[in-house]
Amino acid sequence: MATKGDLTKARLAESMLELIQTNGYSGTGLSAVIAHASAPKGSVYFHFPDGKEGLGLAAVELAARRFETLIAEAALEAGTPAGSIRAAIAALSAIVGDSGFQLGCPVSVVTLEMGAESERLREACATAFESWISPTAAFLESNGLAAGEARELATVVVATIEGAVIVSRALRSTQPLANAADVLAELVDQRCGTAGAAR
Template sequence: MTSKGDLTKARLAESMLELIQTSGFSGTGLNAVIEHAAAPKGSVYFHFPDGKEGLGVAAVELAAKQFETLISEAAASTGNASDAVRAVIAALSTIVSGSDFRLGCPVSVVTLEMGAESERLRLACVTAFESWIAAAASLLEAGGVDAEHARSLATVVVSTIEGAVIVSRAMRSVQPLASAAEVVAALIDQRSAKAGETR
């Protein structure tokens, strides 16, 4: 059974995650997180003794889990890797456009703002990106791509999606994400076809 304290801690991380997306890491104050989470005043330092940095790490870890879940659900509901990636990008497009282009990837936000300032936050972002690359690589390997090429292509896929989210927000259009989906899916199909020829 989840305790009240655990629920408060999770709520604080969720609020931090959402506020990072809309206001940035630097623009998100602890009072704003407390208010957004409707949490007791002293709860942040009780659950996160190291303050904003620790809360930021928790938010990045939560974002990592959410995107991993999105990848696994897409993989389970589609027939191949390229369709799974299309499904992931379609889901992201819905999130971005549904928020009136206010929500993006919190991990990229934290990386850009804090990567040179906090080694702990930078490493949390590395871990998040690595988890997504690993999940995408597993998906590609299941489609027949060898491990080395799967890792390389998965890195391209994640990097392309990250860039497309940023450009979509800037343009206030999901067209960059749609274009990314087409190009990435074509790359995956091409690599999968090559893998099939060599087997």
């Protein structure tokens, strides 16, 4: 059973995540997070003694878990590597489009803004990306690719999706994500098909 304090801490992390997505990390102040979360003024430093950086870490970790869940659900529902990629990108495309192109990937935002300034935030972002690359690589490996090739392709998949989200937001169009889905699905089909034929 979550305590009142646990719920407040979770609300603060959720608010930080949402505000990073819309305003960026640098544009998100603690007072805005407190107001957005409807939290007591002293709650930030009580739950996050290191202030904004600690809240940023919590937001990145929350985003990592959510996208990791999205990947797992896409793999489970679609069954095939190409189908899973299409399902994951479709889910992301809906998030980006339905938000009026205000929401994107908070991990990429924090990486770009703070990667050179905060080693803790850079490491958290690296861990987040790894949490998406590793299960994707494992899924590809289970579909016939050698470990090294699966890791390489999984990295390309995640990097391409991240870039497509950014371009979609800039162009205010989900077409870049749709294009990424088509190209990645074809690439994955080709690689996994070749691996299957070689077995």
